[in-house]
Amino acid sequence: MALAPVTTLHARRHVGADPCGSCATCLVRATCLPQGLAQSPEALEGLGYGRKRVKRDELLCRMGAPVESLYAVRSGFFESRSVIEDGREQVTGFHMPGDIVGMDAIATGMHGTAVVALEDAEVCVIPLARLGQPEVQRHVQKAMTHELSRARGMLLSLGTLSAEERIAAFLVGFSRRMQALGYARDEFHLRMSREDIGSYLGMSLETACRILMRFHREGVIAVKQKRVRILDMAALAARAASYDPHHRKLA
Amino acid sequence: MALAPVTTLHARRHVGADPCGSCATCLVRATCLPQGLAQSPEALEGLGYGRKRVKRDELLCRMGAPVESLYAVRSGFFESRSVIEDGREQVTGFHMPGDIVGMDAIATGMHGTAVVALEDAEVCVIPLARLGQPEVQRHVQKAMTHELSRARGMLLSLGTLSAEERIAAFLVGFSRRMQALGYARDEFHLRMSREDIGSYLGMSLETACRILMRFHREGVIAVKQKRVRILDMAALAARAASYDPHHRKLA
DNA sequence: CGTACCTTTGATAGAGTTCAAGAACGGTGG
DNA sequence: CCACCGTTCTTGAACTCTATCAAAGGTACG
Numbered sequence: 001m002a003l004a005p006v007t008t009l010h011a012r013r014h015v016g017a018d019p020c021g022s023c024a025t026c027l028v029r030a031t032c033l034p035q036g037l038a039q040s041p042e043a044l045e046g047l048g049y050g051r052k053r054v055k056r057d058e059l060l061c062r063m064g065a066p067v068e069s070l071y072a073v074r075s076g077f078f079e080s081r082s083v084i085e086d087g088r089e090q091v092t093g094f095h096m097p098g099d100i101v102g103m104d105a106i107a108t109g110m111h112g113t114a115v116v117a118l119e120d121a122e123v124c125v126i127p128l129a130r131l132g133q134p135e136v137q138r139h140v141q142k143a144m145t146h147e148l149s150r151a152r153g154m155l156l157s158l159g160t161l162s163a164e165e166r167i168a169a170f171l172v173g174f175s176r177r178m179q180a181l182g183y184a185r186d187e188f189h190l191r192m193s194r195e196d197i198g199s200y201l202g203m204s205l206e207t208a209c210r211i212l213m214r215f216h217r218e219g220v221i222a223v224k225q226k227r228v229r230i231l232d233m234a235a236l237a238a239r240a241a242s243y244d245p246h247h248r249k250l251a
Numbered sequence: 252m253a254l255a256p257v258t259t260l261h262a263r264r265h266v267g268a269d270p271c272g273s274c275a276t277c278l279v280r281a282t283c284l285p286q287g288l289a290q291s292p293e294a295l296e297g298l299g300y301g302r303k304r305v306k307r308d309e310l311l312c313r314m315g316a317p318v319e320s321l322y323a324v325r326s327g328f329f330e331s332r333s334v335i336e337d338g339r340e341q342v343t344g345f346h347m348p349g350d351i352v353g354m355d356a357i358a359t360g361m362h363g364t365a366v367v368a369l370e371d372a373e374v375c376v377i378p379l380a381r382l383g384q385p386e387v388q389r390h391v392q393k394a395m396t397h398e399l400s401r402a403r404g405m406l407l408s409l410g411t412l413s414a415e416e417r418i419a420a421f422l423v424g425f426s427r428r429m430q431a432l433g434y435a436r437d438e439f440h441l442r443m444s445r446e447d448i449g450s451y452l453g454m455s456l457e458t459a460c461r462i463l464m465r466f467h468r469e470g471v472i473a474v475k476q477k478r479v480r481i482l483d484m485a486a487l488a489a490r491a492a493s494y495d496p497h498h499r500k501l502a
Numbered sequence: 503c504g505t506a507c508c509t510t511t512g513a514t515a516g517a518g519t520t521c522a523a524g525a526a527c528g529g530t531g532g
Numbered sequence: 533c534c535a536c537c538g539t540t541c542t543t544g545a546a547c548t549c550t551a552t553c554a555a556a557g558g559t560a561c562g
Contacts, residue, residue, distance in 0.1 A: 082407055086492045090410045092403055104403060107396030112403060137388050144395050145358030151402035152343055152355060152363060156333055158409035159341045159453035163550070194509065202410035204551055209510060225509070225559070241337045414518070445541065455519055460542060476527070476541070 050125035054078075060101065060115040060123065067105040069125050070140070073097050076121020077191040079200075080113035091200040093150075094118075094192065096177055100143045106131070118191040153243045158202045161241060166201045167211045168239035171221065175230060186230040301376035305329075311352065311366040311374065318356040320376050321391070324348050327372020328442040330451075331364040342451040344401075345369075345443065347428055351394045357382070369442040409453045412492060417452045418462045419490035422472065426481060437481040 052071070054060050060071060060078060078095040092113055095101050101123070105111045130136045157166050179185035190197070198208035215221045220236050222229040230236060302325070305311050311322060311329060329346040343364055346352050352374070356362045381387045408417050430436035441448070449459035466472045471487050473480040481487060 082403060084407055084411065084492050088411050088492070090407050092406055104396065104399045107393055107400060112400060134388070137392065141388065141392055141395070142358055144392070144399065145355065148355045148395065148398055148402065149358060149363060151399065151406065152333060154406055155343055155402065155409065156335055156341050158406065159450070160335065160339050193507090199410070205508090206510085206552080207550060210550095213510070241335050241339070243333065243335050444539095456540095457520080457542085458518060461518095464542070 052123050052125050054117040054121050054123065056117055056119050058117050060117060061111045063111055063114040065111050067102060067109055067111055067128060069127050070100055070102040071115075071123040071125060073099045073101060074122045074124055077118040078115050078121065079118055079192060079196060080115050082113045089199075090202075091192075091196050094174075094200070097181060100126075100140070103140060103144050103147060106140075156243045163201070163203045163207050164211050164214070165239060165241050166203070167197075167208060167215070168236050169241070170197065170201055171215075171228070171230065172233075172237050172240045175233070186233065188228055190226045190228055303374050303376050305368040305372045305374065307368055307370050309368050311368060312362045314362055314365040316362050318353060318360055318362055318379060320378050321351055321353040322366075322374040322376060324350045324352060325373045325375055328369040329366050329372065330369055330443060330447060331366050333364045340450075341453075342443075342447050345425075345451070348432060351377075351391070354391060354395050354398060357391075414452070414454045414458050415462050415465070416490055416492050417454070418448075418459060418466070419487050420492070421448065421452055422466075422479070422481065423484075423488050423491045426484070437484065439479055441477045441479055 051074070052060075054076070061067075063082065073095050075097055078099075078101065079091050080093040080095065080101070081089050082092050083089040095115070101115050102111065104113065106128075126136075131140060157169055161169065174188065174190070175185045178188045192200075193205075194209050194212075195205040198205040201208065212221070212223050215236070216223045220230075220232050220239075222231055303311075303322070305327070312318075314332070314334065324346050326348055329350075329352065330342050331344040331346065331352075332340050333343050334340040346366070352366055353362065355364065357379075377387075382391060408420055412420065425439065425441070426436045429439045443451075444456075445459050445463075446456040449456040452459065463472070463474050466487070467474045471481075471483045471490075473482055
């Protein structure tokens with residue numbers, strides 16, 4: 001159950017390894033918004049989208065701030081946080097390279113969440129003015145429907161699953177996203193703290209911790225601090241009981 | 252604390268009172284999708300959007316079914332239900348006249364929820380082909396961002412609020428939506444059962460019931476079966492601790 | 503190399519679920 | 533119009549899960 005050193009993870013890391021690179025070499029290009037605007041890498045380069053670097057714990061955008069642009073994550077991980085009136089706050093999402101951040105704000109013209117970098121990161125800045133263009137609109141619409149699906153999944157998770165099921169579902173989902181980015185699917189580095197995980201999943205940090213340790217004890221995963229290895233994906237998935245739009249019960 | 256008879260409610264009801272009426276007299280017209288396509292009522296009429304009637308407990312669309320169109324609710328109330336793999340299901344939304352239903356499905360081309368009529372209802376059918384039109388796209392995008400905001404609000408509710416706070420927030424929100432439709436804001440008829448409310452808010456039907464009774468006992472509301480009167484809106488709002496995008500804690 | 507933060511673990515308390523049973527309501531047929 | 537029956541709502545009691553409080557390791561970072 002021993003975990004490989006972190007360096008193993010970093011060796012696999014070919015996303016965002018080139019923070020100053022051009023779009024031509026950007027490995028999240030396939031999911032990137034500007035992609036819809038230009039077919040060739042050269043044309044992409046000419047679009048003049050800005051880049052922005054954000055250091056760890058810095059804010060990409062503030063809650064309540066007016067929206068000037070959307071952001072496409074190029075490298076690094078982010079989390080979204082929202083507060084309710086009385087000051088309590090909750091993590092509402094984690095964002096990986098290829099994700100588009102800030103769409104929720106288009107309706108109100110104001111960011112509904114604060115987006116924080118969990119590690120040094122870089123984003124592409126997409127001016128809001130671009131949204132008038134039909135190709136951009138189509139791309140954003142697609143990203144938005146995905147956000148909606150994800151949000152409904154979280155709703156189901158928070159509403160009907162037990163804490164253990166939510167943790168399992170979280171790990172399986174995280175694994176899938178890592179795999180989609182070219183990382184290993186069964187060994188990864190959680191960028192966020194136990195408190196963030198707990199907040200995101202609607203439980204205390206202690207509960208999140210205890211359940212991760214329980215899975216470790218039972219041999220489903222190996223976990224040490226932020227390093228996680230999935231030892232029995234099937235067992236984990238079995239405990240996740242996730243949302244399945246193909247399910248025919250209500251058909 | 253006695254409640255007025257239901258007829259009082261129905262007397263106020265001027266939305267959807269004309270189920271066969273034209274768009275020109277439709278009172279949810281302002282929020283209706285086709286509105287963006289035609290400036291005059293006559294032009295609206297000519298767009299040839301279909302109508303569809305749905306009886307109580309009938310499905311407007313099935314989960315997993317291919318998406319052919321969106322629906323704009325003209326009259327009546329609906330609820331959305333999703334299932335997770337193991338068969339457990341949850342109510343994920345309630346839909347009132349003026350709401351657009353089915354947007355979540357655009358990405359996958361398949362409905363992620365089953366939409367059920369809570370009473371006899373009528374909808375306008377919006378063929379998916381229309382989505383290519385820029386005006387429609389813009390309108391749908393706006394509706395979608397509102398859905399996203401609502402979803403995040405629910406996430407916060409399920410993640411950080413106590414059962415009592417969630418019930419309070421639900422009542423305040425329901426009241427606001429009723430008022431926006433021209434109904435009384437402090438006296439209304441819940442179309443859904445306690446089980447539906449509980450499911451939507453992530454608690455058992457007994458808990459939903461007990462909390463409503465607690466509010467009744469404390470004089471905050473008067474509730475008898477599905478009839479609700481809000482006696483002390485301020486007290487209710489104080490317990491709701493809802494999501495506020497203007498909040499500056501994370502700014 | 504020390505300090506602050508994060509993680510882990512234990513003990514206790516409280517909120518909410520589950521099981522169960524009675525009451526109220528609404529629709530239906532005589 | 534009334535009685536009946538199924539459904540929904542209400543309420544109680546026992547139990548479970550999760551939160552909270554507290555404190556002891558670890559880790560990472562300056």
